[in-house]
Amino acid sequence: MAGKNRTGGKHRLRKVTKSSSQPPVVQQVLIPPDIITEILSMLPPKAFARFRCLSKSFNSFLTESRLIQNLALHPTQKLEIQKLLFNNDHHTCPPRSLNLEKIDLDHCSLGVYFFEKLDLPYVSSSVASCNGLLIDYYYSGTFILLNPSTGEYRSEARPYGEFFGFGYDLTNEDYKILVGSWSNVEHVDHNICIAKVFSFQNKRWKSINPDPSAKLKPIGEGAVYVCGALHWIALDCCHYHSCRYSYYHDNHGRYYRQYISALGGRLCMTMHHSITKSTDIWVMEKYGDAKSWIKLQTICRYYNSDLKYCLSSICYTKNGCIVCRSPYHLGLDIYDPRNKSWSVLEFPRDLQPMCLRAAYEENFVSLRELLGDQIN
Structure with missing residues (x-):
């Protein structure tokens, strides 16, 4: 050989x-x-x-x-998400994964045998994904790095942070975590961002100095990693209103909820309309080009008409359907753009309520090999 x-x-x-x-x-x-x-x-x-x-x-x-x-990061590597990670909020069962290849839209339920039990600790809703690795930021004073495909996980002390991100530094060939928070500064009319970055290569935290004139505050905790960069939706810190996005062209109504995600390897925005109760899914066709935002789908009148719990796009199935985060935690919501129809695949009763935590690619390389011998 x-x-x-x-x-x-x-x-x-x-x-x-x-x-x-x-x-x-x-x-x-x-x-x-x-x-x-x-x-x-x-x-x-x-x-x-x-x-x-x-x-x-x-x-x-x-x-x-x-x-x-x-x-x-190979350009010929498939961009489709292969696995979904679920957890039970009641801690009554361990985390489980679902292979998207096993989803059959002709059936209305998912049997227990569809879910693979993972030998991992409880996974919270504060999860970020990159190249098949997951970061759980929920635990106080620590973060947990997980590889669901190999069943490995590591914990590391972390500083306080109101938002975080996990990604791969292409320049330095290093996985990194960013943690940020906000602090009041005298003689400044808005809060200043304080941020630290953890390098898995050097295994230490380093403070960075964001632009002090920046007046944008990320919404939510976790960032979305696409094309080597971290992304958040941001608010104007001074006036606390949504900024005007480059893809926003509708002047006849207002979007009142927005969610950011990675869909098929592209940056995606899911926008919920306050008047029509419809949902628009936008994707950036050419990364970094603000003019390349296109409206992929308009979903009208989701079965939860009041949209109290809004949709967020997660990934594609093998036949081009869009998997959305379930508002009720009782099933998997799948939208078929070909016939504009919904399928709700119900979870087994003994696994309810199951929460979709993350979508990830399979990665069978060990954490030690991926991150270097310095990780314990």
Whole structure:
């Protein structure tokens, strides 16, 4: 099998040719690492994990930090979310995952056998996701890093924060957590943001100095990670009203609730209209281009007509339906844009009420290999 070429950085495949009158001739074929990465990026995560057992040299190659990150961020890698993480608010059962491939829209319920029990601690609603890893920020004085695919988790002390974000620093090839809060400063007409960043590479917190003139305050706790950046919805700190978004073109009514998410690898906004009771789903087609916001869908008159609990878009199913966060925690709400219809897949009675905590991709690389040997 392939072995590591320490001088050329390539892997060798030995090709054996036989002749009736001569002994076998061994020819070595060099495969560049970028070609191997291209091949591996097309495979499912479980297959990628099995290849590590082929040989010590191949396992070493597969666990190199740079290769792992290249696979996680590879442009040919599928953007579809593969798993949903659920938790029971009553702590009566452990966290469970649901494979989207198993969802059958022709049935109105989900059996217990659809849910995989995870050997993980209780997962709260304060969760952020990046490359198959989850950060739970709920616990006082600590955060918990989880890999649902491997069942691993780590805890780390954290400072106080009113909002947080979790993502991957492409420049420094490092996973990081941002924690922010607000403080009153003398002679300033608005609160000043105080922020700290935790580096998993250096395993320490570092204070950063945001622009003191900034007057925008994030809504909610967790940020959404898309295209190497963290995103929040923000309010004007001085006048406390929603800012005018670049995608907002409707002057005949007002949106009274907005939710931000990542949908199919794109930045997504779910907007709820106060008059028509409809819901608009916007996505940014070209990241960073404010003019590329397009209205993906308008959902009229959701079955909960008063919209007391509003929808938020989570991910796509394999047939293009949109999975939304359930307002009642009794099922999974799925919208089919082809016929503009809703499907509500009910949870098993012994698992209710189940809460959808996060959507994530499968990642079978261990936390130690992903984050370096410094993590305990």
